[in-house]
Amino acid sequence: MQADVVVVGGGPAGCFVGEALAKQGFEVVIVEEHGEVGNPACCAGIVGTGGFRELKIKPRKWVLGKLRRAVFYPPSNRPVEISRGKVEAFVIDRAAFDRELARKAVKAGATLLLRTRCVGLKLGREPVVKLKGARETEVEARLVVGADGPASIVAREVGLLKTARYLKCAQLETVAKVRSDATELYFGSSFAPGFFAWLTPAGDLCRVGLGTSQGNALGKLLSFIKTCPTASTKIQSKKILNIYTGLIPEPLTRKIYADRVMLVGDAAGHVKPLTGGGIYVGLSCAQLAVEVAIDALGSEPTAKKLRAYEQAVMKRFGREFELGIRVRRIFERMTDEDLNSIFELLRKEDVRALVHKNFDFDRHEKLLRALLINAPRLLPLLELKKILKYSRYLLKP
Ligand SMILES: Cc1cc2nc3c(=O)[nH]c(=O)nc-3n(C[C@H](O)[C@H](O)[C@H](O)COP(=O)(O)OP(=O)(O)OC[C@H]3O[C@@H](n4cnc5c(N)ncnc54)[C@H](O)[C@@H]3O)c2cc1C
Incomplete structure (x- = not known):
């Protein structure tokens, strides 16, 4: 078989890329190891309303609920509720959402091969994707897009993983x-x-x-x-x-492009570092991948051409990833007692006001920066030794 683009993985990122490239007239093959798109999906299905707006995804029947508040239970078990009174996020039916994206990709002209697993890649001028399952064949492609989730075989085969850090x-x-x-x-x-x-x-x-x-x-x-x-x-x-x-x-644990290869979604580590949410970030970065791929497929999708994808992702999310990872390292090391102190801060009116003003469901950098800027005022509320214990992770994750 031959195609312009083989997308490995029929999750949201893969179907989104598949649809966009098929619409441009490229011959796209999406391979999905399961017999059905969207199942199984291990996902809480929470997506910020703003994220969907930005992606121009209209909420449909797959919206199961709307979230207006978050209730935090620290180890002390004394709950703290945060709400701005408006709908912040949707809870979605992932199977139905994924299937809608798959339907759009197929409607745009992509071929979806179900129960077909990518078991390897032969790299070269025209990379070859080896398939097993319902289709035991090889597909020669001009570009391979690894959209095959966190444990991406494409990332591993091409040697794009720098460190394997997972939750x-x-x-x-x-x-x-x-x-x-x-x-x-x-x-x-x-x-x-x-x-x-x-x-x-x-x-x-x-x-x-x-x-x-x-x-x-x-x-x-x-x-x-x-x-x-x-x-x-x-x-x-x-x-x-x-x-x-x-x-x-975890973001920034892998290179996201190589000669004739791109990674998108979880395969690229495109998630929010603090919560692991990857639907919005993955699709937002997938948009960037599509823009670069369209340009690169106009000639040869070499690593030199595809580098623009990483640059665009870093421009859009680089600071979000970097600061988020630093804060996550601190959080990972916090004792229960220190976590309790942090959540106690959330009971203070001025801290709540700061959170209400700066919180963005899909991008945490703004709030984190506001907290850092206000650190001189907030830190005296925490014990000095607690701050010193963790501050070095802010400088070096
Ligand atoms: C417990 C949990 C809760 C989460 N909750 C949220 C949340 O509330 N909100 C949020 O935004 N994000 C959440 N996420 C993250 C979110 O699920 C992912 O970011 C999202 O699914 C990534 O989409 P994707 O298309 O990149 O990958 P996936 O959805 O993982 O899709 C990858 C696809 O590739 C297929 N595949 C894998 N390997 C192969 C292969 N070799 N050959 C063929 N096909 C293959 C898989 O079957 C799968 O269909 C959560 C994740 C977990 C684990």
Whole structure:
């Protein structure tokens, strides 16, 4: 087989790129290892309303709910609620959302090969993608787009991974007593070291998930739903419908282009460093990939041409990634006691006002900078030794 572009992975990033390039008249083949797009999807499905607006994605039937507030449960278990009274994010049905993107790609002219797994690449002037499954064949392409998620085979085969840093995650869907407009976030080293757990309403169900930088995420999630003093009273653990596990990559841990190869979405590590949310960031960067690919396919998509993609991503998200990773390193090292102190700050009116003014669901840099600028005023509220312990990670992650 031959194609202009082979996209490995039929998730949101792959289908988005597939549609855009097919619309430009390129012959696009999207390969997806599963028999159905969007299933399984280990994802809480929260996407900022502003992000969708920016991407010109109109909310449709796949919107299961609207979030107006976040309730944080620090290790002290004293909840702090943050809300600006407006809808900040949608909770989406990932399977239906992914399928809509796949439908658009096919409608635009892309070929979608389901139950077909990319098992290797032969690099060269015309890279060859080796496929197994429903189609046991090789496809010769002018450009290969790796949209195959965090553990991307394309990234590994081409040698684009610099360091393999992931958060391990698990999520289940069940019935729980939660408000339909609030996501709840639970922090504590005993159940989610280095990250947090969540209860997110999704229509009639609730997505209960957890990410961790250490150990077995599924074991930790099952322990969380039984032992967390608050969450365990809300969750009906006998009504679990499904359980998924997944990985969240870290930005800037991989090069995102090579000769005739580009990475997009999770494969490129394009997620928000603090929350792992990758739908908006992945699609926003995928737009940049498309612009560069269209130009590069006009002649030869060499590494020299595709470098513009990395430059564009860094221009749009570089500061967001860099500052977010530094703050994440601090957060990962925080003791429960220090986390409690940080969340206590959120009870203070002036800190809440700062958060309300600067919070952007899809870009955390603005709030982080506002907090840093106001550090001289905020720091006396924390003990000096707590600040000194972590400050070096702000300079060097
Ligand atoms: C527990 C959890 C919760 C999350 N919650 C949120 C959230 O609330 N909001 C948010 O914005 N983001 C969230 N994310 C992140 C979000 O799910 C990802 O950023 C998003 O799915 C990335 O889309 P993608 O298209 O890059 O990759 P994926 O959605 O992973 O799609 C990759 C596709 O490639 C296919 N594939 C993989 N390897 C091959 C191969 N060798 N051959 C063929 N096909 C292959 C896979 O089957 C898959 O369909 C969460 C992630 C996790 C793990």
